[in-house]
């Protein structure tokens with residue numbers, strides 16, 4: 001697994017997400033949460049350590065690491 005730059009946060013492609021929750025379970029800092037519709041969101045972005053574990057476990061490759069998310073992190077990953 002490639003370790004992303006420390007300033008990267010997960011970016012969600014909601015069209016690929018099945019709401020399985022694997023990413024939420026895999027996050028070592030518990031900064032992800034499942035929203036009411038099942039999609040994960042970055043509830044505590046300051047706690048994200050950019051480890052990319054969430055992206056690695058996603059069975060549908062719905063998560064990528066990116067830098068632009070910091071602008072949008074009040075919605076969902």
Ligand code: SF4
Nearest residue numbers: 027048049051052054
């Ligand atoms: S990159 Fe790591 S710390 Fe950040 S949300 Fe994903 S699993 Fe959690």
Ligand code: SF4
Nearest residue numbers: 017018020021023058
């Ligand atoms: S692991 Fe992937 S498919 Fe499952 S909830 Fe997370 S983003 Fe969605």
